[in-house]
Amino acid sequence: MTGNPSLRFAEHRNPNPTPPEARQAILADPGFGRYFTDHMVSATWTRDEGWHDAKLEPYGPLTLDPAAAVLHYGQEIFEGLKAYRHADGSVWGFRTEANGERFMHSARRLALPAFPVEDFLASIDLLVRTDLAWVPSGEETSLYLRPFMFASEPFLGVRPAAEIRYLLIACPVGSYFAGGVKPVSIWLSTAYTRAARGGTGAAKCGGNYAASLAAQLEASAHGCQQVCFLDAVDRHWVEELGGMNLYFVRRDGRLVTPELTGTILEGVTRSSVLELAKELGFDVEERRVGIDEWRDGVGSGEIAEVFACGTAAVITPVGCLRWDGGELAMGDGGAGEVTMRLRQALVDIQYGRAADAHGWMRRLA
Numbered sequence: 001m002t003g004n005p006s007l008r009f010a011e012h013r014n015p016n017p018t019p020p021e022a023r024q025a026i027l028a029d030p031g032f033g034r035y036f037t038d039h040m041v042s043a044t045w046t047r048d049e050g051w052h053d054a055k056l057e058p059y060g061p062l063t064l065d066p067a068a069a070v071l072h073y074g075q076e077i078f079e080g081l082k083a084y085r086h087a088d089g090s091v092w093g094f095r096t097e098a099n100g101e102r103f104m105h106s107a108r109r110l111a112l113p114a115f116p117v118e119d120f121l122a123s124i125d126l127l128v129r130t131d132l133a134w135v136p137s138g139e140e141t142s143l144y145l146r147p148f149m150f151a152s153e154p155f156l157g158v159r160p161a162a163e164i165r166y167l168l169i170a171c172p173v174g175s176y177f178a179g180g181v182k183p184v185s186i187w188l189s190t191a192y193t194r195a196a197r198g199g200t201g202a203a204k205c206g207g208n209y210a211a212s213l214a215a216q217l218e219a220s221a222h223g224c225q226q227v228c229f230l231d232a233v234d235r236h237w238v239e240e241l242g243g244m245n246l247y248f249v250r251r252d253g254r255l256v257t258p259e260l261t262g263t264i265l266e267g268v269t270r271s272s273v274l275e276l277a278k279e280l281g282f283d284v285e286e287r288r289v290g291i292d293e294w295r296d297g298v299g300s301g302e303i304a305e306v307f308a309c310g311t312a313a314v315i316t317p318v319g320c321l322r323w324d325g326g327e328l329a330m331g332d333g334g335a336g337e338v339t340m341r342l343r344q345a346l347v348d349i350q351y352g353r354a355a356d357a358h359g360w361m362r363r364l365a
């Protein structure tokens with residue numbers, strides 16, 4: 001349910017946009033998060049005035065006071081979502097409202113002001129329409145949208161900041177798996193945890209990512225691409241990866257994903273897979289999954305496939321799990337059949353090749 005946007009965005013066009021040839025060269029091989037479009041949207045909140053000074057402006061560096069609270073105490077949240085170009089040239093968002101609602105939820109946890117979902121959606125519409133030529137059209141390419149909010153108030157006292165900036169930037173992204181979907185290797189972190197009860201695990205904040213980097217280094221040192229975190233109390237229950245949720249596919253056709261206990265980030269992809277899997281005839285369980293269930297289940301063949309899911313890489317097969325003292329391949333270590341079926345079902349909806357029975361797609365341009 002969304003009402004009318006309350007903010008009016010002033011429009012200041014970039015007088016020096018990227019020349020079309022240079023843009024085309026970028027779109028031919030955009031990578032991830034390297035090249036940004038010609039514009040951004042910004043707005044400022046102050047305790048006295050609320051949200052104001054909303055505008056579309058040329059993409060460019062910010063001026064920030066060195067005492068800005070975010071640089072010291074990390075009061076920051078963000079979102080990540082994509083705009084997809086369909087075969088007829090139209091551009092669509094996928095469950096954009098869900099990201100707007102999660103942004104509100106994250107804001108509450110980080111003591112940041114509410115940014116109404118209607119304004120969140122309006123900022124996305126405005127940027128995508130303005131930088132429409134930056135939405136790529138290649139196989140599994142998209143325009144990645146990064147809304148974020150941070151404490152800009154120059155003040156070193158510890159309290160919720162009285163001045164906040166909202167920004168929205170966008171970058172074209174290529175297919176995460178150029179040359180075919182490849183399973184990832186996962187390091188099981190026993191030295192580090194990601195989130196504790198009452199902490200910020202269910203909010204999308206930069207601090208969670210900062211805290212995951214040491215574990216990520218440990219994973220790389222062990223030749224793994226991603227980290228799996230266990231719960232912080234028993235160090236036993238499987239939670240999620242640093243930026244993706246997990247699913248287990250059982251041989252009997254049941255799908256299991258760790259339940260939301262307050263320490264797991266509720267992924268939009270995770271929720272979508274829950275619904276799609278049910279429609280494809282799978283029983284889906286949200287419950288706690290112990291690390292022994294994972295290891296024993298793969299060993300005995302009870303667990304046939306494991307996959308990770310998130311907006312950036314959609315659905316990614318897990319090829320192997322490694323920990324201090326052992327290693328286990330999932331099945332034959334390749335991409336599982338159920339994993340790939342769910343992946344196809346999801347991207348077909350996102351790219352307009354399958355009917356959107358859930359009303360998940362929203363036309364942006």
Ligand SMILES: *Cc1c(COP(=O)(O)O)cnc(C)c1O
Nearest residue numbers: 242243244265267268269310311
């Ligand atoms: C963003 C994120 C996810 C995935 O969420 P999606 O909405 O599916 O992109 C999973 N875990 C963490 C910690 C995240 O930050």
